[in-house]
Amino acid sequence: MVVKKQADGKRRYWLMKSEPTVFSITDLEKAKDKTTCWDGVRNYQARNFLRDDIKPGDLVLFYHSNCEPSAIAGIAEVVKAGYPDHTAFDPEDPHYDPKSKKSEPTWYMVDIKHVQTFKTPLDLNLLRAEAGLAKMALLQKGSRLSVQPVSESEWKIVLKLADRK
DSSP: OOOOOOTTOOOOEEEEEEOTTTSOHHHHHHSGGGEEEEOOOOOHHHHHIIIIIOOTTOEEEEEEOSSSSOEEEEEEEEEEEEEEOGGGGOTTSTTOOTTOBTTBOOOEEEEEEEEEEEEEEEEHHHHHTOGGGTTOGGGSTTOOOSEEEEOHHHHHHHHHHHHHO
16 A cells, blocks of 8 residues: 655545544543643554654544544544654553664554544445445455555545435
8 A cells, every 4th residue: 555645735535543442532522631642652664654654734534443433533633643662661651662762763643633533433344335435445354454545535525424314
């Protein structure tokens, strides 16, 4: 999955997964200034998106994973571009990585801010039933990436689905 840089500075769209028992959209909404760092990502492809591609002003579909039902729960906005993930340096943190060094960080994070919680989360069955989302990374077999790009057309379809709910 290659994400092309947009030379025109156009807003981009993403989907970020979180288990609601770990951190939910409600937790984001209750966070100070409705903002948090998106830390703990330990996949190189997702790390590259966080480090290189995701920029302030980009919008995020906040996805609740590993729950019943898994669903898009709302929207967040990126408010700070990628920077080293401090949890990788803390031996007391569950995301600690002894190979990551402050001088040469392996892992990155961004800051996101709550924008909207959907009245009704958009579950996988609903998303799969929408023909325009057939190529969405989330819906591809074996797709487990916790940070993934969303096309502008997919974004618009998801918003229309959210408005109908």
